[in-house]
Amino acid sequence: MLAVVFILGALCPLNFAEIPIKVLNPETDGVLAGIFPNSFLLKLPDCSTYGNKSAELLYIELPSTENKTESFKVPACPVSLPGYLLKGLKSGTTYNMTYKIDNETSTVLTETTTTVIDYQEINSGLPARSGAMVVITVILSLAMVALVAGLIISVFFSG
Amino acid sequence: MGARVLTCLMIVVIILNAIAAAAGLALFAVAIWVAVDGYKLYPISSVSGKDDIFAAAWIAIFTGFAFFLTCIFGIFAALKRSRALLMAYLIIMFIIFLFECASAITAATNRDYLVGNSNLVKKQMLQYYADSSTKGKDITQTWNRVMEQAECCGADSPKDWLDYNSTFRQTFGTTYPWPLNCCNRLSNFEVADREGCIVGKSSAMYTKGCFQFIESVLSRYTWAVSWYGFAVLMFVFLTLVISMIYYMQLD
Numbered sequence: 434m435l436a437v438v439f440i441l442g443a444l445c446p447l448n449f450a451e452i453p454i455k456v457l458n459p460e461t462d463g464v465l466a467g468i469f470p471n472s473f474l475l476k477l478p479d480c481s482t483y484g485n486k487s488a489e490l491l492y493i494e495l496p497s498t499e500n501k502t503e504s505f506k507v508p509a510c511p512v513s514l515p516g517y518l519l520k521g522l523k524s525g526t527t528y529n530m531t532y533k534i535d536n537e538t539s540t541v542l543t544e545t546t547t548t549v550i551d552y553q554e555i556n557s558g559l560p561a562r563s564g565a566m567v568v569i570t571v572i573l574s575l576a577m578v579a580l581v582a583g584l585i586i587s588v589f590f591s592g
Numbered sequence: 593m594g595a596r597v598l599t600c601l602m603i604v605v606i607i608l609n610a611i612a613a614a615a616g617l618a619l620f621a622v623a624i625w626v627a628v629d630g631y632k633l634y635p636i637s638s639v640s641g642k643d644d645i646f647a648a649a650w651i652a653i654f655t656g657f658a659f660f661l662t663c664i665f666g667i668f669a670a671l672k673r674s675r676a677l678l679m680a681y682l683i684i685m686f687i688i689f690l691f692e693c694a695s696a697i698t699a700a701t702n703r704d705y706l707v708g709n710s711n712l713v714k715k716q717m718l719q720y721y722a723d724s725s726t727k728g729k730d731i732t733q734t735w736n737r738v739m740e741q742a743e744c745c746g747a748d749s750p751k752d753w754l755d756y757n758s759t760f761r762q763t764f765g766t767t768y769p770w771p772l773n774c775c776n777r778l779s780n781f782e783v784a785d786r787e788g789c790i791v792g793k794s795s796a797m798y799t800k801g802c803f804q805f806i807e808s809v810l811s812r813y814t815w816a817v818s819w820y821g822f823a824v825l826m827f828v829f830l831t832l833v834i835s836m837i838y839y840m841q842l843d
Binding site for chain 2 (some may be wrong): 469518557560566584591
């Protein structure tokens with residue numbers, strides 16, 4: 434019985450295996466960021482399994498249903514680039530992305546591009562006074578007053 | 593007062609004035625070092641309109657040398673035991689004291705404006721880098737030099753170029769997320785891994801921010817002018833108090 438199950442399992446078509454798709458993670462993948470305002474940095478399909486094959490990346494800008502495609506060639510091992518850069522996107526928009534190589538597809542990845550803050554909104558006013566500045570100002574002001582007092586005393590009260 | 597005590601006081605005044613003269617000359621030299629700006633960061637303060645660290649350095653050049661000359665005059669006045677000369681010395685020293693106070697306080701205050709936190713430097717970089725105005729060219733050259741010298745990118749990190757809108761993004765944003773000066777370079781100045789740098793590979797670009805370098809240089813200039821100026825002023829204060837006592841004992 435068990436042998437039958439194993440044989441059936443071995444005959445299972447490999448089409449059901451899925452290509453992994455994800456956005457690169459700054460902490461684990463050695464990149465600065467995976468999600469940019471106008472692009473995504475996606476993990477490339479495995480170079481040993483899919484090297485040198487032509488692949489397609491299908492992406493949809495939600496909420497529309499218009500399918501867009503980017504064709505590229507999966508680089509052979511060893512790979513120099515950390516991932517595939519999908520460019521030309523709009524900031525603050527959600528996209529659904531899928532890889533398609535030969536007849537295999539990956540799961541659908543849903544990610545949103547980051548929004549960009551205008552630099553005019555950075556508050557560049559005085560943040561705070563440092564301790565050094567307060568000490569120097571206070572002590573020097575006292576010294577100036579003491580010197581004025583000393584000068585007046587030495588001019589008018591000397592014997 | 594006894595003649596011996598008066599002589600003792602005269603010697604103390606002469607010694608203190610000699611040391612103050614040397615300290616004043618050193619202040620003159622240090623202030624010249626700040627004014628020369630070896631790290632060439634002056635555009636960062638001039639474009640924001642807050643260049644008083646360098647103005648304070650110029651004042652300190654004047655007051656340092658004036659302290660030197662006046663203290664030598666003070667030694668001469670003390671030796672001659674002349675009341676008139678000593679009074680002239682005291683008044684001139686007091687005026688120089690006031691100017692030097694102004695220099696020390698100005699430098700310390702302006703440093704707080706510029707590098708208290710990274711906001712001003714960051715906003716300036718985003719606004720003026722790659723701008724074609726005169727200010728833009730100055731800032732672009734300065735930042736290019738800083739990025740190469742300190743091996744850094746952005747103010748706090750390269751993510752500043754991603755999180756904020758900037759003149760650079762409007763001009764080159766579709767091709768480059770950040771300037772190519774952020775990329776690792778070989779010893780012959782060529783970019784080591786251009787594609788990796790554009791994509792953000794950590795090993796192909798500089799990931800630390802430039803604010804720490806800029807802050808440390810401007811702080812070093814400020815401490816040279818304001819803390820050393822403060823130290824000289826405290827010593828001159830002591831000298832003046834003892835000179836006033838000596839003046840009051842003369843007849």
